Amino acid sequence: MSSRRMAVVMGSLVTASFSAVMILPFTATADDQGPASGKGGKAVDQAPAGVKLTTTLPEKISVDNSSQKTAITATVKNEGTKDSADIRLLVVGFDGLKVTNVQGCDAIAAKDLPAGSNSGFSCPVGALGAGGSKSYPVAATFDLGRTGKICLPVQSADGKKTFWQQGPVPFGTTNPSPNAPATPLLLGTDNKPVGPSGDQLPKTGAGSDVLPFGAAGAALIAAGAAGVWWSRRRTG
Secondary structure: OOHHHHHHHHHHHHHHHHHHHHHHHHHHHOOOOOOEEOOOEEEOOOOOOOOOEEEEEEOEEEEEOOOOEEEEEEEEEEOOOOOOOEEEEEEEEEEOEEEEEEOOOEEOOHHHOOOOEEEEEEEEEEEOOOOOEEEEEEEEEEOOOOOEEEEEEEEEOOOOOEEEEEEEEEEEOOOOOOOOOEEEEEEOOOOOOOOOOOOOOOOOOOOOOOEEOHHHOEEEEEEOEOOEEEEEOOOO
């Protein structure tokens, strides 16, 4: 092969390699939501021996400023040494964060939503093996003119026990960017609403610390600075 032809071939390979370097990282991080976090989570009812159920949410999400749409990945894990019985994961939205769909899950009827929430879905996880996890793509909208929270309770299949609950934990930013295509929000951050009176957000939701879950027989109860937790209400 002549030196001139060799130079052409090598040049083409270098160009192709450079293109791959430029394209692949963008593709890999296009849907990156940062590391997952169990922030705002707490065990409620005691799980069976050897079973340790937890959830995680992304550290950051991005809200489209024109459509208000965002995507969230909700993950339930069994960090124990034994398989769980059948369980379910609930995904519930509060205030400016409204859950519009959770893949593979059923919408919770309005009459069964906890007071103060605006949307919710119930996901039949089934039995979760030791060390196993299951993730659910969550479609939501976020009104940047308000605060917004999300809650992930993990319950027994019949809803009588809540083994773990993450939240209601806020997503938000202290530096809104209404003129940008999208606004990044961080988990555990109270949102500073967009607008001239953004520092004075009107209170929304229920005034009571106890928020009943209706037919499921569960409730959100205050738990100090750690947040509000989902626990069953015993009747009779």
